Amino acid sequence: MVNRGYVGEESRMSQQNILVLVDTAIIATNERLNINGKSRALVDRKTKRIYIRGTLPTMPDDGETPTKRYWIPFTDATLSGVAEAEIKCREIDSYLNAGGKEWWSLLPEFQEKKSEASKPKPASILKIEFENSYWLSREKTRKTLNTWEKSYSDIFLKIPDDDLLTETNIFKWIEKTQPNSKPRHDLIRVVKCLADHIGIKDEIDWKKFKCRYKPNKRSLPTDGYIEATFDNMAPDVGWSFGMIATYGLRPSELFQLTDGELAQFTDPSNKRHILYVPEDTKTGEREVYPLHPEWVERFDLKNVFRIKTSSSKLEYKISWLNKLFHKAGFNQPAYDLRHRYAIRATELEIPVDIASKWMGHSLEEHAKTYQKWMSITTFNKAFDKMMEGKGEASELKRLRLENAWLREEIERLKALIK
Incomplete structure (x- = not known):
């Protein structure tokens, strides 16, 4: 004591x-x-x-x-x-x-x-801590910075800085988004990341925040529509339009092509019209082949004519590009041209493993992403091709049988002459 x-x-x-x-x-x-x-x-x-x-x-x-x-x-x-x-x-x-x-x-x-x-921390502190942790294992490049901005930074804006990460607040944030929408899907994903970062993910009942988001189905442009639309475009807009349509580029990749890659593309020795996409893009360096090859000449793609924009931010450039396309009569997102390239590859019987490499995807991701875009027209073309093959096979079988019978008949006649 x-x-x-x-x-x-x-x-x-x-x-x-x-x-x-x-x-x-x-x-x-x-x-x-x-x-x-x-x-x-x-x-x-x-x-x-x-x-x-x-x-x-x-x-x-x-x-x-x-x-x-x-x-x-x-x-x-x-x-x-x-x-x-x-x-x-x-x-x-x-x-x-x-x-x-x-x-x-x-x-x-x-x-x-x-x-x-x-002690509970406000969302503003959690966002900073999460970002610091995120970059510990990643190098900051144009590609990774763009991914961070679209996948996290933009979505963080929907989480009030002064709020705490509680189930009540999560419900309040999510309730402000449309049910089963992409914004709700993305917000739930990011909130889960924050919860996991501070070790409370398993303490939250995520079942009440379910979101059954599915992309809206829409018809893709036909090749005929693409050609007709191009004919009404100004040269700079038409060149961008033609490059995305012919090579299935992401719109962002169009702005990431360097003078070096374009010089390789326009070089006279490039007989197959291969386009080299730089490494510092979403899925890294790759070689892309034109579908259709004749579009390179049809759209005058070797005569580089890039659109001019004063914006330095990639999203703003893409938004501006979409506005130019709409103004010229293409009333669909520029990304639909990329989707159409994937379907065209299937219609032209390009092996799926090769098509996925041209587009910068894994085989699994390619199939998962683009199967849903295949329309009844694509299925009919595949079926008709199969039936055409079967018809050719039947005709070939008939000719072979007829040829065998003629050989036997010739041999029989030769025997009679002797």
């Missing part, structure tokens, strides 16, 4: 006299702690601070040896501080004797930090 009589005396004594009393108390404390000679945590003093010292299991990131000599700052050098340190030493010894290892978790400083870390 601490002698309460000291409490009033401390205010009247000089600092030196207080430290003498503190040292005396420390000696007595350590005698009690180490009465059996097995205590691993004792009390000590340096200047005006009480320390807990001992050879203890090594703390994380503090070396590879199993134990280490520690001097842990604990509290001010007062008699009450010595009493508190004695209690903490007994607590540490009991913990270690029971098989515990993380003795530092019993220290006030650690517990304060843990308590501070467990």
